[in-house]
Amino acid sequence: MANSIRFFLNGQKLDVAVRPDTTVLEWLRSGPRLTGTKEGCAEGDCGACSVLLGDVVNGEIRYQAANSCIMTMGQMDGRALVTVEGLKGETLHPIQAAMAENGSSQCGFCTPGIVISLAGLVANNVAADDHAIHDALAGNLCRCTGYRPIVEAARKVVEEGGASIPGPAVAAFAEVQPADEIAAFGAMFHQPRTLDDLLRLRRDRPDAVLLAGGTDLGVALADFHGDWDEVISTAHVRELRDIGETPTHLAFGAAVTWEEVLARVASLYPSFATLIRRFGSTQIRSMGTVGGNIGTASPIGDGPPALIALGAEIELASLGGKRAMPLEDFFLDYRKTExxxxxxxxxxxxxxxAAGQDFRVYKISKRYDQDISTVCGAFSVMREDGIVISARIAFGGMAAIPKRVREAEAALIGRRLxxxxxxxxxxxIRDAFSPLSDWRGSAQYRRMVAANLAERFRRDLSGEMVEVMAL
Structure with a gap:
């Protein structure tokens, strides 16, 4: 058991005694006084709090942007943390220099987070195009200059060959291996390594917070400034970090991040990849997990409708064994599951x-990136000679749970689209739901939009939507 958290901060190895449920943002600003990292929304939306997290992946250090406002210090154990101050060595980081040269910054409140996000991009993607640049910036709000000069600064650095992140060598990570348990100031942070260890902790400590990426739970921690006296982290459980591939299926451990899911599904299901990019910025995708997104059982979670339409199966585990079920059967009622x-x-x-399969998922929201769904609809059909032989249709934002619409599926089977x-x-679809009215949309609007998505699906498959978008 350790009484402190070991990690690298801007290249320097630290051994810090702090409650593991302290947010990284709070510690950065009040401890080492690294105040370049700002607090804006305290919900992981605005990007002012962005930092870079470094992990050893396949023998190399990979840095990804993350939101420090909804991350705990316990999650730093064994990692490298880089703030905007840490990017500057004897000279400015190329992103900092490019933004200073072309006037990309005014007030400086948003700029540190923007610099961090772009530094992560140009370190990992030396051939980044405008699409990748905009994707990297989707979790950063600019309140002053607008994005044109920011994008131009990023282009300049990419054209010049990118830039690395200053930090420790791979070998140095052996000095900060994560502890099995961290106890400090009345708080306990468990980091099991195997599924059996996790399940024993789950049985013996039923009141402990089960923490995956924390992109949902961390919002409550930051907003309400509550305490987590005992946490069980899934981040280091080997079985939950596995990604399995067979000729017929992909299997993602519950602690696999959405960034990792995106890398595997982008070529298989491009529409699903677009959804993943929209419901989570780079900062969120690098921390949020597929299991966490399902486990919160939110009626407006964007992952479950797409996964249900794809025919996903979920596996649950306890010390008594494992059981599997179709994902649509996992959700019972509002925030209640199996x-x-x-x-x-x-x-x-x-x-x-499969051959003959067409899949699309559509998210309707007030803002394109980083916004809560008003309606999310997913459609998957199998056709032979133009005739629909099977269909799966699922919606989020329309009921207390993500819901499959079997009546709508039956309407398509045996017919042409x-x-x-x-x-x-x-x-x-319209008759299947009695949604709520809220600030995102009225019940009438939701029913109308959900029904219209069926027509959008038809036009999409016919190629009509491609032609419209090209105009």
Missing amino acids: LKPDEVIASVRIPRP DEEAVGVCAAA
């Missing part, structure tokens, strides 16, 4: 695309 007190989500399994069949499908 998960028992002594169980954890172990993995999620999705089929590879023509206006008449899709009209019947749309009517079934």
Whole structure:
């Protein structure tokens, strides 16, 4: 058991005694007084608090941007942390220099987070195009200059060959291996390494916070300044970090991040990849996990509708064994699931695309990036000779749980995807739901949009939507 957290801060090895549930942002500003990292929203939306996290991946150090406002110090154990102050050596980091030269910054409140995000991009992607630059900036709000000069600064650094992140060597990480347990100032942070260890902790400490990426739980921690006296982290559980591939399926351990999921599904399901980029910025995707997104059981979570339409299966584990079920059966009622007190989500399994399959998922929200869904609809059909032989349709934001719409599926099976069949499908979608009205949209609006997505799916598959977008 350790009484402190060991990690690298801007290249320097530290051994810090601090409550492990302290947010990284709070510690940075009040401890070492690294005040370049700002607090804006305290919810992981604005990016002013962005830092770089370094981990050894396949023998190399990979840095990714993350939101320090919703991250705990316990999650720093064994890692490298880089703030905007740490980017500057004897000279400015190339991103800092480029933004200073072309006037990309005014007030400086947002700029440190923007610099961090772009520094992570140009370190990992030396051939970044404008799409990658905009994706890297999706979690950073600019309140002053607008994005044009910021993007131009990023382009300049990419054209000049990118830039590395100053930090420790790979070998140095052996000096900061994560502890099994950290106890400090009345708080305990458990870091099990195996699924059996995790399950024993889950059984013996049922009141402990089960922490995956923390992109949801961390918001409450930051907003309400509560305490987590005991935490069980899933980040180092080997089985939960596995990614398995077979000729027919992909299997993601529950602690696999959305950034890692994105890398595997982008070529298989491009529409799903677009959704992943939209519901989580780089900062969120680098921390948020597939199991956490499912386990929160939010009716507006964007992952479950897409996964349900794809025919995903979830595996639950306890010391008594494992059990699997279709993902749609996991959700019972608002924030209620099949998960028992002594169980954890172990993995999620999705089929590879099959011949004749078409899949699309559509997110309707007030803002394109980094926004809560008003409606999220996912459609998957299998066709032979133009006839639909199977269909899966699921929605989020329309009920207390992510919900499959079997009546709408039945309306398509045995028919062509023509206006008449899709009209019947749309009517079934409209009749299946009695959604709430809230600030995101009225019940009437939600029902209308959800039904219209069936027609959008038809036009998308016909190529009409591609032509419209090209105009």
